[in-house]
Amino acid sequence: MTKHQSAKEAHVREKLATPTDLKPEATRDISGALSALLADVFALYLKTKNFHWHMSGRHFRDYHLLLDEHGDQLFAMTDPIAERARKIGGTTIRSIGQIARQQRIADNDAEYVDAQDMLSELRDDNQRLVTSMRQVHNVCDEYGDVATASLLEVWIDESERRVWFLYEATRNPTGAND
Numbered sequence: 001m002t003k004h005q006s007a008k009e010a011h012v013r014e015k016l017a018t019p020t021d022l023k024p025e026a027t028r029d030i031s032g033a034l035s036a037l038l039a040d041v042f043a044l045y046l047k048t049k050n051f052h053w054h055m056s057g058r059h060f061r062d063y064h065l066l067l068d069e070h071g072d073q074l075f076a077m078t079d080p081i082a083e084r085a086r087k088i089g090g091t092t093i094r095s096i097g098q099i100a101r102q103q104r105i106a107d108n109d110a111e112y113v114d115a116q117d118m119l120s121e122l123r124d125d126n127q128r129l130v131t132s133m134r135q136v137h138n139v140c141d142e143y144g145d146v147a148t149a150s151l152l153e154v155w156i157d158e159s160e161r162r163v164w165f166l167y168e169a170t171r172n173p174t175g176a177n178d
C-alpha cells in the first residue's frame with residue numbers, strides 16, 4: 001500500500017468511525033465478513049425474485065408465492081447486516097458493482113429455467129448461505145461480538161426453513177414427472 005493510500009484509508013476511518021469496545025481487528029474481520037455476506041444476500045434476493053417473476057408450470061401459484069416470501073425474508077436481512085457493520089465502526093456495500101465483485105452466489109441469467117431447476121438451485125444457494133453464516137458466526141465468537149452472532153442465529157434458522165421448503169418441493173419420491 002502506498003503512503004497516499006494509507007493516508008486516505010486513515011481519513012475514511014476517522015470520518016466514518018463509530019465508538020466501539022471491539023478491537024480494530026474485530027471491526028476489520030467482522031465487517032469484512034458481513035460485506036461478503038451482504039453481497040451474497042443481495043445476489044440471492046435478486047435471483048429469488050428473478051425466479052418468482054419467471055416461474056411457470058402447473059405449480060405456478062404455490063412456487064410464485066413461496067419465492068415471494070423467501071425474497072421478503074432475504075431483503076429484510078440486508079439493512080440489519082449493513083448496519084451491524086456500521087455499528088461496530090466498519091463500512092459496508094456501496095454499489096451493485098461491489099456486490100458483483102464480492103458475491104459468491106452465482107447469478108442465473110438464463111432465458112428459461114424449469115420450475116424444478118429453479119427450486120433446486122435456490123435450495124443449494126440457501127444451503128451455501130447457511131454455511132457462510134456459520135463461518136461469520138465463528139468470526140463473531142472469536143471476538144465476543146454476541147449481537148451480530150445473535151442476529152445470525154435467527155437468519156440461519158430462517159435460511160434452514162427456506163432450504164427445508166425448497167427441499168420438500170423438489171423431492172420426488174414417487175418418480176412422477178411433476
Ligand SMILES: [Fe+2]
Binds near residue numbers: 052068
Ligand atoms: Fe411479485
